[in-house]
Structure formats: structure tokens, C-alpha cells
Amino acid sequence: MSYQLTSEVKQFLQELPKCEHHLHLEGTLEPELLFKLAKRNNIEFPQWFPKDIESCNVRYSQFKDLQDFLDHYYIGMSVLITEEDFYDLAIAYFEKAHKDNCHHSEVFFDPQGHLERGIDVKHVVEGFNRACKDANTKFGTTNKLIMCLLRHLPPKDCLDTVKLTAPFFEQGIVHGLGLDSSEVPNHPELFTESYEYLQNKYPHVGFTAHAGEEGDHTYVSKSLDHLNVTRIDHGINSHQNDELMERLAKEEILLSICPLSNVKLQVVEHVGQLPIDKFFEKNIPFSINSDDPAYFGGYILDNYLEVHRHFGFSVEDWGKIAINGIKGSWCDDARKDHLQKQVLDIVKKFQHIEIV
Numbered sequence: 183m184s185y186q187l188t189s190e191v192k193q194f195l196q197e198l199p200k201c202e203h204h205l206h207l208e209g210t211l212e213p214e215l216l217f218k219l220a221k222r223n224n225i226e227f228p229q230w231f232p233k234d235i236e237s238c239n240v241r242y243s244q245f246k247d248l249q250d251f252l253d254h255y256y257i258g259m260s261v262l263i264t265e266e267d268f269y270d271l272a273i274a275y276f277e278k279a280h281k282d283n284c285h286h287s288e289v290f291f292d293p294q295g296h297l298e299r300g301i302d303v304k305h306v307v308e309g310f311n312r313a314c315k316d317a318n319t320k321f322g323t324t325n326k327l328i329m330c331l332l333r334h335l336p337p338k339d340c341l342d343t344v345k346l347t348a349p350f351f352e353q354g355i356v357h358g359l360g361l362d363s364s365e366v367p368n369h370p371e372l373f374t375e376s377y378e379y380l381q382n383k384y385p386h387v388g389f390t391a392h393a394g395e396e397g398d399h400t401y402v403s404k405s406l407d408h409l410n411v412t413r414i415d416h417g418i419n420s421h422q423n424d425e426l427m428e429r430l431a432k433e434e435i436l437l438s439i440c441p442l443s444n445v446k447l448q449v450v451e452h453v454g455q456l457p458i459d460k461f462f463e464k465n466i467p468f469s470i471n472s473d474d475p476a477y478f479g480g481y482i483l484d485n486y487l488e489v490h491r492h493f494g495f496s497v498e499d500w501g502k503i504a505i506n507g508i509k510g511s512w513c514d515d516a517r518k519d520h521l522q523k524q525v526l527d528i529v530k531k532f533q534h535i536e537i538v
């Protein structure tokens with residue numbers, strides 16, 4: 183089944199206020215900025231890496247699998263050295279998100295990927311934090327930082343990172359904790375200690391984890407049980423278990439779904455194979471996100487358009503999806519009220535359009 187992206191549908195989805203909850207800042211490094219920062223920091227790439235922006239773009243469109251992507255992703259990371267580099271990376275994303283009418287973003291970063299290269303985590307966090315503030319001033323968007331732990335590293339290394347960065351959580355500069363990188367076989371319960379450490383100290387922090395992307399539905403249940411998360415990143419394999427589906431609806435656990443990423447990493451062949459309609463029917467809140475947009479061929483609006491092409495949600499249903507995204511966000515109630523009103527205005531403006 184395929185639905186038309188008429189000019190009215192495109193206009194509606196462009197104007198619909200959005201929240202993004204699943205975005206890795208390091209995954210927004212476009213080839214143009216990559217080569218600029220490599221030059222600024224005198225970084226040389228290995229022989230096998232593309233030599234210019236154009237060939238880099240071509241190569242990024244042809245990843246064979248997760249590992250192939252990660253090999254390029256970690257080379258990308260190597261050009262990020264100074265506070266200014268991290269600022270430039272984040273502000274470029276916030277500007278793009280703003281153009282797509284993404285009004286609130288909660289964005290991931292991976293400190294361990296920088297610490298192991300000898301980068302001071304202060305430069306990482308301060309660069310990103312300055313970009314969050316400037317984006318608010320320049321674009322009126324609100325933004326929160328979520329620190330992710332790399333689950334392919336030893337749990338002890340993760341706990342050390344949490345302890346090292348605890349002051350940023352205390353000061354409210356970093357708002358959430360997440361868990362990313364290779365899901366299987368790195369089970370959620372390995373990281374309980376890291377989550378508990380922050381949960382005991384700072385109850386205001388938000389908790390999430392990648393689960394149910396390559397791992398089966400048990401990774402989702404275990405993240406809820408052992409890590410006490412209130413959100414699940416991806417979570418698409420939750421549909422394998424009815425009991426879990428009921429629980430997600432009842433506890434209003436937001437799933438941050440990344441449709442184009444799932445296709446690029448060959449989790450599914452096309453977006454229509456994702457259980458997005460099932461989640462909607464079962465009243466499981468979800469948001470639509472871009473994951474690593476520089477590598478996966480699209481930012482948030484591209485993902486909305488692709489979901490529409492396959493599922494053809496009505497204007498009212500899209501309004502409900504947008505409002506669920508707002509409710510599941512970690513901004514304050516006043517901001518949520520403001521965003522919800524904006525969604526209702528846009529739904530009203532476009533309520534006449536036909537979905538064909």
C-alpha cells in the first residue's frame with residue numbers, strides 16, 4: 183500500500199510541530215563539515231576512506247550492514263577535537279531541525295567515543311550545551327542533552343563514565359541517560375549499576391535505552407524491569423509480544439522510532455514493514471526520528487514523509503502522533519502546553535486535506 187505525498191500533505195507535515203527524541207549528535211556529521219573539521223584539526227583519514235565530499239556521500243548511501251556504518255561513523259568521530267568542533271556539529275543539526283519545524287529535540291551524545299581518544303569530556307558537553315542555548319536564542323527551539331553509554335564496552339567503564347559526568351547531571355546540563363551501540367548480546371541488565379547510580383542521586387534525570395531494534399522483545403522488557411527507563415529507543419520488536427504491547431500502552435512508554443535508519447541498517451526492507459500501524463491501533467505512544475541523519479539519508483521531516491507514504495495517516499491521526507511525542511518529552515508542562523496548542527492549530531488549518 184502506498185499513499186501519495188501531495189503538495190498539501192507535504193505542506194502539512196512540514197508545518198506540523200515536531201519533537202525529536204532519537205538523534206545522535208555524532209550521527210549528524212555531514213561530509214561537508216567532516217572534511218572542514220579534518221582540515222582544521224590536521225586529521226588524516228585511512229587509505230580506504232572516501233577522498234572527498236562527493237564520494238563520501240555516495241559511500242554513505244551504500245552501507246552493507248551495521249558494522250560497515252560503524253566503521254565510517256568512528257572515522258567521523260575522529261575529527262571532533264575542540265569545544266568549537268562540538269559546537270559546530272550541534273548547531274548545524276539544530277538549524278536543520280528548525281527548518282523541519284522540529285520545535286523540541288532531546289539529543290544523544292557518546293562521551294566514551296571521545297574519552298577513549300583522549301578528549302576532555304568538558305569540551306564535548308560545553309560545546310553541545312552552548313549550541314543548545316544558541317539554538318534556543320536563534321531559532322526558539324528547546325533542546326536537551328542525553329548522555330549515552332556504549333554497551334559494547336565493559337559495564338565498569340560505563341559506570342566510571344557515569345561517575346565522571348555526574349556533575350553535569352547535577353547541574354542539569356545533561357538531562358538524560360541512554361544506552362546505545364551494538365544491542366545483541368549486550369543485555370540491559372549489565373548496566374543496572376550505572377542507571378541506579380544516577381537514579382539514586384538525581385531523580386530529575388530522564389532514563390531511556392535502545393532496545394528491540396536488533397534484539398528481540400525481551401530486550402525491551404528487561405530495559406523496563408532492570409533499568410527503570412520511561413522511554414524505549416526503537417522498540418520495534420515489541421510487537422512480538424502481546425503482553426509487552428499492553429504494558430507499553432498502559433504505562434505510556436514512548437517508543438522513539440527511526441524508520442529510515444531501520445531500512446538503511448536492513449532491519450526491514452521498507453518502512454511499510456514496520457509495525458507503526460499496530461502501535462497506533464494499540465495506543466502505544468511513539469515518535470518518529472532520524473537517528474543518524476548524516477548517514478541514513480534523511481532528517482526528521484524525511485522520516486515523517488516516508489511514514490506517510492506507507493501508512494497514510496489522517497491529519498487528525500498525525501495530530502495525535504505529534505501530541506504523544508510532546509507528552510513523552512522531558513520538557514516542562516508550560517512548554518508542553520504551548521507545543522500542543524501549536525499542533526492543534528496546524529491540525530485545524532489542514533483538516534480539510536484528503537489522504538489518497
Ligand SMILES: [Zn+2]
Nearest residue numbers: 204362392473
Ligand atoms: Zn540510535
